[in-house]
Amino acid sequence: MVHTAPLLECRAVSARYGGITVCRDVSLSVARGEIVALLGPNGAGKTSLLGAVSGIVRGGGDMVLDGTEMGRLPADRRAHLGLRLVPEGRGLFPELSVRENLRLGSRLAPAARRQELIDRAIELFPILGDRLEQQAGNMSGGEQQMLAVGKAIAGAPSLLMLDEPTQGLAPSVFDVLRQALLALRDDGLGIVLVEQRHAFAQSVADRTAVLVSGTLVHQGEPGETIARDELMRIYTGAGVAA
Numbered sequence: 001m002v003h004t005a006p007l008l009e010c011r012a013v014s015a016r017y018g019g020i021t022v023c024r025d026v027s028l029s030v031a032r033g034e035i036v037a038l039l040g041p042n043g044a045g046k047t048s049l050l051g052a053v054s055g056i057v058r059g060g061g062d063m064v065l066d067g068t069e070m071g072r073l074p075a076d077r078r079a080h081l082g083l084r085l086v087p088e089g090r091g092l093f094p095e096l097s098v099r100e101n102l103r104l105g106s107r108l109a110p111a112a113r114r115q116e117l118i119d120r121a122i123e124l125f126p127i128l129g130d131r132l133e134q135q136a137g138n139m140s141g142g143e144q145q146m147l148a149v150g151k152a153i154a155g156a157p158s159l160l161m162l163d164e165p166t167q168g169l170a171p172s173v174f175d176v177l178r179q180a181l182l183a184l185r186d187d188g189l190g191i192v193l194v195e196q197r198h199a200f201a202q203s204v205a206d207r208t209a210v211l212v213s214g215t216l217v218h219q220g221e222p223g224e225t226i227a228r229d230e231l232m233r234i235y236t237g238a239g240v241a242a
Ligand SMILES: Nc1ncnc2c1ncn2[C@@H]1O[C@H](COP(=O)(O)OP(=O)(O)OP(=O)(O)O)[C@@H](O)[C@H]1O
Pocket: 017, 022, 040, 041, 042, 043, 044, 045, 046, 047, 048, 049
């Protein structure tokens, strides 16, 4: 279900570390109720691009979230506008309990909605409800990833950006994550999914964007998936060994 109004619109976005620009001239939009898979080989700049959009990596360009230009805003202001990044390291407080992590996540939401959003996270990941008093750092990788997404959801995001959520996880977790992402999309969230696992990305994506050497070299049409050999052709055509 893709709504028409764009939620995120990025134009000519760059990301840089010191004097080194690692992403340039990236234009990407995400609609409400849409999952965009951002694929690319190692080192292409996917994490850096998510960082530039969320405000934790220096960058430039126009970035409009829900009608508000946020390109010059610090990361915390962007989070208050509804942008949430679930980073590769998951961003949990490992010494705190599941309940405490969810509560901390919910502090970005209006007070009246916090419990409802925590309940939604538990509905999507029932294991979290069984483990509310457990220390986050003592849970399995899959459970920690569910908590990381749950913590983000508890903060009432409009745009969720996930950096390689399946990395290092057992395949048994993939389906839980897949169903949760599809449900969140149907709730109307916009989702950017960075994934190395091509099959997982294509099983949830409404659209695919491919980043190579810091530049978007391909953007698929809505509803179009990209076959693995087609992806390899894009990499090769862009000068990257497939
Ligand atoms: N903190 C940093 N300081 C300097 N350069 C960095 C930093 N982080 C990443 N880079 C460089 O930026 C480029 C893009 O890296 P990035 O991690 O964004 O790519 P990626 O597509 O997410 O790769 P991967 O799939 O391996 O995570 C690489 O050349 C990398 O070495």
